[in-house]
Amino acid sequence: MPLSEEELRLLEQMERALLQEDPKFASTLRGxxxxxxxxxxxxxxxxxxxAGIALLMTGVITQLPVVGIIGFxxxxxxxxxGLAAIRSKPVVQPSAGHPSHGLTVFEGGRRGRTRTRRPxxxxMDRMEQRWQRRRDGNAGW
Known part of the structure; x- marks a missing residue:
């Protein structure tokens, strides 16, 4: 459930107070x-x-399968x-005039995943409707 306007305003006030009170901690939260x-x-x-590739190739060249397996x-x-580090979610930088100073709300904010509505x-009903649309669009062919 998204936060109300009042809750967002209070959260921004708390973020500003935190920034003024402890800027080092706020910069840590900024990300x-x-x-x-x-x-x-x-x-x-x-x-x-x-290095793992080099170890794998060394195992292949020296014909020691254990070394190759360790390299793999x-x-x-x-x-x-590496992929986990690359895919880590970056913190959104503040836009001009936005008072949050780079701090983000992780849960309950307005920016979240929206649900897609299913017909x-x-x-089988949906498949039949698709089939009918295809037939009607191609004039029976």
């Missing part, structure tokens, strides 16, 4: 250090991924960590 840490993790994951596992782990009826 600049989080983005920097995510970028650092992604770069480190890339380096480890390349390292590559897989590095790719997982009423069963699956």
């Amino acid at each position: 600049t250090s989080f983005r920097r840490a995510a970028r650092r993790r992604a770069v480190l994951a890339g380096v480890v991924f390349v 596992v390292i590559m897989l782990a590095a790719a997982t960590v 009423h009826g069963s699956f």
Whole structure:
């Protein structure tokens, strides 16, 4: 359920008070250090991924399957960590005139996923309607 206008106004007042009272803590909440840490993790994951490729190729060249398997596992782990760092949700920067100073509301705000409305009826009814539209649009062919 989205926040009311009164709740949003109170939240913005609390954010401004927090910024004035403890700017260091507010900058931590703003997310600049989080983005920097995510970028650092992604770069480190890339380096480890390349090292995993080198280990995999070493295992293939020396005909030691254990070394190749270890290299593959390292590559897989590095790719997982790197993709998680890349996909981490960035904090929205404040727009001009917006009093939140870069702080964001995580839950209950107005910006959220909206539900898509599904047409009423069963699956077969919807399929039959699609079929009828196709037939009508192609003049029977």
